[in-house]
Amino acid sequence: MERLVKSARRYPVVLATLGVAALVIVLLALGQGQAAQWLASAFALGVAAWTTVGMVRDVLRGHWGIDILAVTAIVSTVAVGEYLASLVIVLMLSGGEALEDYAAGRARRELTSLLSRSPQTGHRYTTSTAEVTDVPVSEIRIGDTLLVRPAEVVPVDGTLTSVDAALDESALTGESMPVQVTTGDRLLSGSVNGGRALTMRVTARVEDSQYQRIVALVEEASQSRAPLVRLADRYAVPFTIASLVLAGLAWFFSGDPVRFAEVLVVATPCPLLIAAPVAFMGGMSRAARAGIIVKGGGTLEKLSRVKTVVFDKTGTLTYGQPSLEAVHPENGWSADDVLAAAASAEQYSTHVLADSVRLAAAHRGLDTCEASTASEHATNGVVAELPVGTVVVGKRSFVAQFVDDVPTITVTSGHLAIWVAINGTFAGTLMMSDRLRDDAPATVAAFRSMGADEVMMVTGDLQATADSIAAAAGLTRVHAEAMPQDKVAVLRTLERPVVMIGDGVNDAPALAAADVGIAMGARGSTAASETADVVIMADALSRTADAMAISQRTIKVALESIWLGIALSAGLMLVAAFGFLPAIVGAATQEVVDLAAILNALRALSAGRGARSLMPIDAQGRGVRAPALSDSTAEAS
Template structure:
């Protein structure tokens, strides 16, 4: 019941039309047919007046819509006494507008989740005291000491006071690995602390910090988007002109003004008003069955016309999580015992790469050794006493202090290495990489097959890594070392429009909003990216981005077919009415058959079969070493 009340408030004309129809039916059953005619006709003229006011506002803005013909048709049916046709035209007019409004405004919560994710509380440390007080993030002042607990979001920009810490900045910069910070280094708000508590000294208030600047970019980009023109409005002027010309000629040649009204009865623009929204809703339903949420019919139309696609790298083309892709032992160590020793030591490290080493060891069924004698040197590595062995794991410079024979491991295109020493002797290295998504290359090819051949990568990662991945998947242009503002500027500068942007992190939220169509990989990506995007992929499947374009193109093709079918049938009926073969009453009934035909055709957009998922062998991708313990 509450849902019905909400729908009635949101679409009052539709609700009022249904109510008038119910009251009219009751009056007709009571034998008051004259009252029904007055009720339907009066209500039709009332709605026509409302629409006329809206049309006048549109004309002042230089826009001419299909509503003019609908208003004329309502008035014409009233004049010839076809009051039932009057109500049907009103229902089609208001119902089509409601469907379109629902399709366009499904997701008006673009910034809500972004604002909710913004850090709300800060743990302020009183100078010279061990006491910590929780205060709203907005009350933090420059110079305050802030405690950031493990896995917490940094509330404000600051400088690190602790000796060292690792921060996950992937949602801000696109860097897939945690960034090591030493004492005095800057720390960005919105980044996520590692597995050890850290203390920072605030250098900005919450309002002036990096995260809030990203929110402002999203607001700015969203506000700058041009509204989508309704598909039916593009046919408004020619269809209206032809309809009025036929009606006028029929009146002129016959000398009977009734012919004018009879032609306009069958010229009602219901097929144009209703077929596109129905097709859009069908396309959106088909997309949802494929794990793709499309936020409005206009988005499908823009997807269908797209000419350029832009990708983020980390978390979009790649999985965004480092995995172990190689173990390179030095004699006499083997791969298995080197990995087992390293994983045993890494149990006592807070670095995210430690988790990757442990997972790799457990996947191979290796037994890990526990110890009570282990210590971590922040931003460098860990030392552990495992039985009679002293094991060091971490950066090359860290390991080389105890093992002078340690040597850099040859790496390819952005690989990173974790070095291991045992009892002061270099034992080897473990190589990590981020894996390219299985179907990344096939997705680029699928875009090209759909006419989207201009491909771009925008990433905050290092250029060698970006270029390496671009070469693997077939992307033509690369811009690396990008901050959020750089990405927004780059997308706005692209000439081949419309532009699709595919991303997943908080740093992608502004550019997703700035693109003609923003597609967020929402299965694992940040909520902020999903909320600022026009399309959200609910599955961790990059190929769905190209499928969204295919669904958009199919939907627009069916919508246009429905519009042209309606126009062709309406023109045929208009010509018959012009020669007096179709009276007004029969014309109203025949026009509803035209409406039914166009709606049934438009519903074909909902019948697309779910595409089979593409599976291919995973390809390891080389990571930039900028943030690694290397």
């Protein structure tokens, strides 16, 4: 009952129309046909007048609506005495908003569920007294200890301080299997705690936490309008003109003004107004369910017709977690000295290799020290002033700018080298290896199957290392040793539209320069995620191809829905023009047309018949090997 009352308040014209219709039926049953006609006609004309006022306001704001067809249909049906048909048109006009809200609500269900789950409070925990205080998330500070009870949402990013926990990260990554974490592991806001309470130390404020970043992206996406949606608005203008011309011709050749009304009754183009937005919201919702945040409908449209796909290497085609294979010291330095100095300098780097170097030093029990000054040179290396002297860590060409006699070494397949100089002398190299993602070859193949003419790699790594990874992934074109500005320059020479896929700070310029930038944002850079048009929350490269498959299906469904509505309405108008469709029957039939177009648009929520499911990911949200990907060829056809 409460829901019914709320709906009545939200859609008062619908309620009034139903009430008037009931009174008209009663008057007809009592033999008061004239009174029924006057009541229905007066009400219908009143609604038409009110709609006209709103339509004029829209026109003055520069938005050309197509309510003129509905208004003309109401007036014409009243004029020729088809007052029951006029009531049906009024119901269709007023109920269209309710129908659109329902359809759009269902289409954006996954998006709105993300917003509704946003944590509002946290339980601040005082260790010394074991006291728990509930505070708004906006008051949570870095360094606070929080208690998260079973089945509660982690409110901000932090690290686990209790022994272990099982977390559901499905809202972030689309992976339903719980993720096991232990003391010191990172906790992402938005993940759901498992069966027992945990404690955590806060490492980010709410506005900087993972879940709030997703919420911001979702809010931006839900307010966007795709070019195809705007195109549907433009379709409406010629449709309106054609409908009025056909209705006029039907009247002229038949000599019967009723024909004019009968044609316009079935000409209301609700599918043009509703179907395309519903399809786009459905596509973005389906993507969100898979851990893919698309920032706008326009991105879906561009992604559907991509011609060139460009991958970064480290952290994108590879897992981005290189392991230390060996340390080769030189000039009297020990392996531990070289590794400790490199790890101390890498504390000031945001490159994915820096974490691996620091982790390797920690595993060997080596202490790092603070630098008096430090500067990072993107994609090249770091210079830090440490107690041992000036330490330079990075590529050979970069280190060679500071010291002489830096040797050239042969890097074997699948490995990479980091050069280290200490206090003006070359100190040695760190040999690292970074494994190709299991799902990389299938992802590359999927992009090609969906219409990408070229799939390539652009990376800052050495040519030998890049060639090795590219060959394993199935790529034949590689641009190696590219700085951020070089990546942008390469993108400008490629066939458009271009997709750039990356994960680090150094990828941000290229992501912005591409037609569609896709950031591997599960554990990646905030800068990359904010610059990109699509953010992959799961640590699965396959989701990038899934995003393209979803976009292609969304566009296909949107266009089908638009043309389905136009075709059905055009057919009904021709039938009505020849006098075979009475006004009351036509009005009821048009409702069926609107419903059919909207239900068709909601197909964007699903993969579709014959389409393959999304590539599987494991409990850590990583892509795993699979023979085929996504909706690829099924949807491309």
